[in-house]
Amino acid sequence: MAKGRILLVEDDSALAELLVYHFTREEFEVERTADGEEAMLLATENPPDIVLLDWMIEGVSGIEVCRRLRRHSETANVPIIMLTARGEETDRVRGLETGADDYVTKPFSPRELVARVGAVLRRVRPALAGEQLGYSDLEMDIVSHKVKRGGQTVALGPTEFRLLRHFLEHPGRVFSRERLLDAVWGHDSYIEPRTVDVHIRRLRKAINLEGRPDIIRTVRSAGYALDADGTA
Template sequence: MSADKPTVLVIEDEPAQREVLAYNLEAEGFAVFRAETGDEGLLLVEEQAPDIIVLDWMLPGVSGIEVCRRLKMRPETRRIPIIMLSARSEEVDRVRGLETGADDYVIKPYSVVELMARVRTQLRRIRPSTVGETLEFDDIILDAEAHKVHRDGELLKLGPTEFRLLATFMEKPGRVWSREQLLDRVWGRDIYVDTRTVDVHIGRLRKALTRHGGEDPLRTVRGAGYALG
C-alpha cells in the first residue's frame, strides 16, 4: 500500500455493492480494505486502523448499527469517521444512525458520485494534507499542494519522508504517534522498515525545523513515541 494513500474500510455483505464501492474508491485514490460481516469489519479496524469506514446497516451477525456503536465507544476508534449506508429512509432510522455515532448517513439506492463527495468531505476533516490544504501550527506553515514548508517566514528544505512526517504531526497536533503507527502512515504497510529508521528521520526533521532558530516543536514521549506540541 502506498504510504500517501488514505485508507477506507468498506463493510458491505452484498458482493456486487462491495466491489462497486471499492472500485470507485480506488479510482479516487484510496486504498481499500473489504469486509462482508460486522465481526470481520471490527477485526480489520483493529488490524488496519483505516482513515474512514463505509458501513452497511444490514449485516449478517453483528449489525452495522452495533459495529458503529462499539467503535464509537472505544477511545482508540471513536474518531474514525463512519458513513452509514442503509435502505431505511425513515427519519427515525436516520436519527438513530446518527445518534449511534455515524458521521454521515446515506440512503440506498445512492449516487456513487455523491457518496464519493461525502467520503472526500470526511477525509478533508481528518487528513487535510491529502487534499492539498494548508496546515498551520504556531509559526510553521505546510502547503500540501505546493509541497513547501515555511517557519517564521523561512523556507525549510525537507525530504519527501520528512515532509510526510511533518504533515502527519500537523494534522493531529498533540497526538502521540508510536513508531509503528508512523511507519504505517508515512512508509506504508507494504514496506518493511526498521523502527529505528523513524528515529533517524525524526532527527532530520528536527534539524530542519530548528535550522533558522526557534525551539524544537517535536516532543519525545518516553516509551510511547513522538508528538507535535
C-alpha cells in the same frame, strides 16, 4: 498515491462489488468485509481514513460496530458513513448520535457516495482540498515543500517532510512506529522501526524553534501523534 483508505463493511455482495469498482476507479484503496467483528479487527489493526458501514450486517450490527469504533482509541477519530435502508428520521438521528459522521439511505448513487466520502475526507485531511496543510502554528506548502512554524521557515529533510505531512493529514491520530514506516517509507521498506525514533527526534529539533512547545506527542506504548494540546 491513493486518495484515501476505505474500510467497506457491507454484506450485499453485489453492492459491495459495485462500490469497490467505483472507489478504485477514483483511486481510493478499499478493504472490504461483510462481518462486524472482522470490521472491528481490521479497523483497530490498521485504521482506515474512513469507514463505510452498513447498518444491517449479519452478526454484530452496524450501529454497534460504530459505537465500538468510537470507544476505541485507535479509531475514535476515524470518519464513519452509515449505509442503510432505514430512512426514518429517528433512525438517522440514532446513527448520528452513535457517532456516524454522515448517513446515506439506500438506494443511492455510487457517484453520490464517492462525493460524500470526498467531502468528509476534505474536512479531516486538508491535503485533499488543496496544496496547503496546517495545524496549530504549523503551515506546510506541499508543492513548494516549504514549512513554517509561527511564520518562521523550518528546514526539513525529505524524510522529515514526509513524516510531518503524514501527521498533518491526520492531526490527533496516534501512529505506531510500524504504521509510520508503512505510511512514510512504504510497505516494502526494510528499515528498522527504531529508525522512526531518530527521524522523530530530527523533526522535533527542527520544528521546536526558539523553545516553542513540542507539538509531537509521545504516547506511551502506542506511538506518536501531532497533538498541540496533549490530549492524544
